Amino acid sequence: xxxxxxxxxxxxxxxxPKTKARNLSLDRARTFLxxxxxxxxxxxxxxHFGHTDPASFAGFDMIVLATDSFFMxxxxxxxxxxxxxxxxxxxxxxxxxxxxxxxxxxxxxxxxTIIPLAYYAIALRAEPELTxxxxxxxxxxxxxxxxxxxxxxxxxxxxxxxxxxLYRVSAHLVDPGNRVSLLGFQQPAVFWLMLVAVSVIVxxxxxxxxxxxxxxxxxxxxxQASRILLYFSYFFIGASVGSANFDRGILxxxxxxxxQRWLWVIVTLIPYCLMWCMIYIKREILGNPDHxxxxxxxxxxxxxxxFSASILLAILAxxxxxxxxxxxxxxxxxxxxxxxxxxxxxxxxxxxYALFDYAWPAIVKATIGLVLTVILSWGLTAALRKIPxxxxxx
Numbered sequence: 001x002x003x004x005x006x007x008x009x010x011x012x013x014x015x016x017p018k019t020k021a022r023n024l025s026l027d028r029a030r031t032f033l034x035x036x037x038x039x040x041x042x043x044x045x046x047x048h049f050g051h052t053d054p055a056s057f058a059g060f061d062m063i064v065l066a067t068d069s070f071f072m073x074x075x076x077x078x079x080x081x082x083x084x085x086x087x088x089x090x091x092x093x094x095x096x097x098x099x100x101x102x103x104x105x106x107x108x109x110x111x112x113t114i115i116p117l118a119y120y121a122i123a124l125r126a127e128p129e130l131t132x133x134x135x136x137x138x139x140x141x142x143x144x145x146x147x148x149x150x151x152x153x154x155x156x157x158x159x160x161x162x163x164x165x166l167y168r169v170s171a172h173l174v175d176p177g178n179r180v181s182l183l184g185f186q187q188p189a190v191f192w193l194m195l196v197a198v199s200v201i202v203x204x205x206x207x208x209x210x211x212x213x214x215x216x217x218x219x220x221x222x223x224q225a226s227r228i229l230l231y232f233s234y235f236f237i238g239a240s241v242g243s244a245n246f247d248r249g250i251l252x253x254x255x256x257x258x259x260q261r262w263l264w265v266i267v268t269l270i271p272y273c274l275m276w277c278m279i280y281i282k283r284e285i286l287g288n289p290d291h292x293x294x295x296x297x298x299x300x301x302x303x304x305x306x307f308s309a310s311i312l313l314a315i316l317a318x319x320x321x322x323x324x325x326x327x328x329x330x331x332x333x334x335x336x337x338x339x340x341x342x343x344x345x346x347x348x349x350x351x352x353y354a355l356f357d358y359a360w361p362a363i364v365k366a367t368i369g370l371v372l373t374v375i376l377s378w379g380l381t382a383a384l385r386k387i388p389x390x391x392x393x394x
Contacts, residue, residue, distance in 0.1 A: 025316075035333075038374055039067070046362035049064050070312065072227075076159070080240075080242065085242065110342055174239055182248060191313075203229065257320060274303040336381040
């Protein structure tokens, strides 16, 4: 979806409030994140975190720790960027209709088709005689009914509708964040400090109360309890950045952020390494307990917040600095990125199912899985978008 329609990863033209030109840097960043999602799901079976295959590779743990610690928050930030001007130029009924079409309808279709098809690959490994019809009926009637990665879509819909209500209360609610964004043109660290401070306030109390494994779940509607307010804060800060004067804020290609890109890489690596220190303490000193002490959550949560905010700016800095004229691979994928996000999960899981019995190294399996998932997801999305009217949804 596009930022203009707050869908983060896809297809419509989006623009700063004063121009209709596409922002090539943000288009590429958004599509890049879609590929990061596919990478995450391609390697996770071969990690300590999600070890569902006999093969494993420690380097994949490094990837999964990084991706899980930032990419969904960054998706919500990018989704929020053009939400405020989008709400301003549409009547409430039109905005609601557009959101339901672009987010609600795909979520409903995916929940009843794509997600059961994906998780059937896992169920079949445990129960080889299980039919898909029996699995589907159990999923939608008695559950569990996992949402997989599409939880992002319904949560984004909820955030968009919340933003619409907040806009009716006051269009100036985003002004403080926008002023910090303007300061970030010359001093990106000021914006980073705001992002970190807000994240600490909304995330650490929730982490201490719910822990890391609690999810709010109702049928296919699920979201990680400790992170829901963190995600909304990123979304709302994104809306603040994009509400006005976009070309003179933190994400200006002429600002200091792209010039400091290597500095932000260094800043990002520090909390990332500290997260690994905490994981070592959890496994080797604390004995990997089911319930971690509060002090552990405070330290790990703080490093998590610092990493998430830092890598957000680091990635955007590199895309803002890039002067590649295109069309690059990311440019070619941009229109199909939202569809790729929606359809890739069953493809990834069934490829992993097919590779399970082969005694190949984890790197080989993950590479095959990633390449095939990208190709097949992209091809399927391109085919679906040729159906009349489908491009308005995908």
